[in-house]
Amino acid sequence: MAAVRKALIAAAVAAFAALFGRTFLKLKDISLASREIPVKRLNCQYLKNIDYGAEDITILKDGLAFLSTGLKYPGLHSFSDEPGKMYVLDLLHPKMTPVELQIKGQLDLSSFNPHGISVYEDEADDSIYVFVVNHPEHKSQVEIFRFVEEDTLMHLKTITHPLLHSVNDIVAVGAEHFYATNDHYFHHEALQLLTFMFDLSWCDVVYYSPHEVRVVAGGFKSANGINISPDRQYIYVSDIMDHEIDIFRRNEGEHPIDLVHVDRRTGDIWLGCHPNGLKLLKFDPEDPPGSEVIRIKNIHSERPVVSLEYGDDGRQLIASTVAVPYEGKLLIGSVFHKALLCIL
Incomplete structure (x- = not known):
């Protein structure tokens, strides 16, 4: 009996070691750990006052940009303990x-x-509503504000729901209506690791309104950035683990893509990307993670055009997340570093 028990233990240890080894290799593959980082810099300058990241940025048609800063996210570095x-x-x-x-x-x-953000402009009375994903004490909730003055947000409502359990990004489609992505299925890090080890695609996109809350899309390994087409007919979702953009009609890449921005004038997709995800996770200030901005033209065609618009090895900008163009300018945000204003 003792020999059988030892044999079973040995077999279990060997199986676990094999699974762990396979998981490590998969992590290196998904994070593009061995990928060469292309360098393509623009004429850029750092934005003043932004020293602890600008994880998400959104711009109104009149050139007014909103930035969320100072994100503290489990497993990722932060330069500040301040709110x-x-x-x-x-x-x-x-x-x-x-x-x-x-x-x-x-x-x-x-x-x-604050994490992902979105803005809704009510054409009926020109009200501007700012939606912010908030993680107080690592919980997930959505805050709705009204932009009432040049420098003031009036808090209107906090939204929590069991389906909004690990929200990453959000796109507003009404004064109290939005789509949101869940980037994890479990809260506990050990369980998150298991979903990765067993290749489980359990993350989803949730639609929220005051009258109904439901899952509208699933099968993501980690649903991350989300945005909407200029004609409001399509929803774009980035799956950061699968390195792809999924397109959904509302009536029913090879990069760890973070947030998605849609050029309202051209319909082009602008993506803030992590060229080496493993460097982001382990963060070494002597060998920091770099940044990339990818642009996709004609995304609904059979042959979309993908181009590198900005590339850096971490010497200028660490861990880019979002890129937003406006009238010949480009704002690039990051997880915990700085933000750039560049000339295209």
Whole structure:
């Protein structure tokens, strides 16, 4: 009996070692750990006041940009223990300096941890609603604000729901309506590792309205960035583990892609990417993760055109997440570093 028990233990250890080895190799493959980082810099300058990342950026048609900064995300580096902040930047102003937004209303700012953001403009009364994914104490909730002055957000509502359990990004389609991505199925890191080890595609996209909340798309390894086409007919979702963009009609790449921005004028897709995901996870200041910006033209055609618009090895910008063009300019944000204003 003892010999059988030892044999079973040995077999279990060998199986676990084989599974762990396969998982490590898969992680290296998914994170593009051995990939050469292309360098293609633009005429850029750092945005003032942005020192701890600008994980997401969205721009209104009049050139007003909103930035979420100071994200603390489990497993990723952070340069600051301070709560996160929201900034606004007027791209038509000569100085183009981000201004911190004052947040008023019933919201605990001491635990404010902003992630993905989206803006909805109500054409009926020109109201501007700012949606922010918030992770206080590593929970997931969505905050809805109204932009009421040049530098003020009025907090209107906090939304929580069991289906919104690990929200990464959001795209607003009404004053209280949005689509949101869940980037993990489990909260516990050990269980997250198991879903990766067994190649489980359990993440999803959720539609929220005051009247219904439902899963509208599933089968993602890690649903990340989300955005909408200029004609409001299509939803684009990036699966950061599968290195791909999925396209969904609303009536029913080889990069770890973070956030998705759609050029409202041309319909082009702009992607902030991590050229080496393993460097992002282990973060070594002597060998930092680089940044990439990818542009996709004609995404609905049989032959989309993919181009590298910006590439850096981490010497200029660490861990880019989002890229947003506007009138010959390009804003590039990062997880925890800085933000760039570049000339295209």
